[in-house]
Amino acid sequence: MLTLKNIAKSFQQQTVLVDISLTASTGCLIHIAGPNGCGKSTLFKIITGLLKPDQGTIALAEGSILGALIENPQFLEYETALTNLRFLGDLNQRFNLERTQKLLQQFGLDLENRQRVSKYSVGMRQKLGIIQAVMEEQNIILLDEPTRGLDPESIQQFIQLLEKLKQEQKLVIVASHDEIPGLVYDRALVLRNGQLNDV
Numbered sequence: 001m002l003t004l005k006n007i008a009k010s011f012q013q014q015t016v017l018v019d020i021s022l023t024a025s026t027g028c029l030i031h032i033a034g035p036n037g038c039g040k041s042t043l044f045k046i047i048t049g050l051l052k053p054d055q056g057t058i059a060l061a062e063g064s065i066l067g068a069l070i071e072n073p074q075f076l077e078y079e080t081a082l083t084n085l086r087f088l089g090d091l092n093q094r095f096n097l098e099r100t101q102k103l104l105q106q107f108g109l110d111l112e113n114r115q116r117v118s119k120y121s122v123g124m125r126q127k128l129g130i131i132q133a134v135m136e137e138q139n140i141i142l143l144d145e146p147t148r149g150l151d152p153e154s155i156q157q158f159i160q161l162l163e164k165l166k167q168e169q170k171l172v173i174v175a176s177h178d179e180i181p182g183l184v185y186d187r188a189l190v191l192r193n194g195q196l197n198d199v
């Protein structure tokens with residue numbers, strides 16, 4: 001479903017990714033660990049096409065729809081959560097109100113909340129970032145530090161969501177510098193010195 005072959009990326013004099021290869025299939029939950037600055041976000045940006053690798057290839061199976069939460073999610077600050085999600089979903093003509101409402105409820109976000117996103121806490125914004133990455137039934141989902149700012153109850157809700165995505169045969173790759181307590185992966189990898197290896 002997702003195949004990376006010999007990906008390399010440098011920024012000016014700094015080599016970040018040396019030689020990354022990965023084959024990942026549907027229904028799989030993968031963790032990429034690695035310290036700050038090791039290149040996790042860079043790798044996700046390359047997979048989504050935001051950045052071009054200097055070398056290597058990325059192949060996605062036909063019918064793949066990518067969802068991603070990378071760094072700090074950006075929103076229309078003066079609009080509500082639902083307006084933001086509708087706007088993003090409509091861009092791809094894949095907005096589904098029922099599914100989006102369920103996700104908001106699942107994360108304890110009030111559907112009737114007329115508060116603009118600029119007033120949201122870090123954790124609330126993060127939840128919106130997670131929701132936008134999965135609400136369009138994306139089948140390859142990349143989540144960079146997804147639990148940043150989430151309280152323990154929200155982390156449990158997040159884990160339940162990942163288990164459901166796995167049952168739905170989606171491929172989910174989570175990158176984080178630390179362990180997410182209670183989350184069990186099918187495959188654990190570490191990104192270090194520009195190389196991706198099994199733990």
Ligand SMILES: Nc1ncnc2c1ncn2[C@@H]1O[C@H](COP(=O)(O)OP(=O)(O)OP(=O)(O)O)[C@@H](O)[C@H]1O
Nearest residue numbers: 011012016034035036037038039040041042043177
């Ligand atoms: N556009 C860019 N231009 C120059 N250097 C960059 C650029 N993007 C990333 N880097 C550098 O590449 C390295 C890897 O950054 P990246 O954001 O991929 O790390 P990360 O593993 O996601 O870190 P964190 O855990 O802190 O989010 C860092 O040293 C960073 O400064």
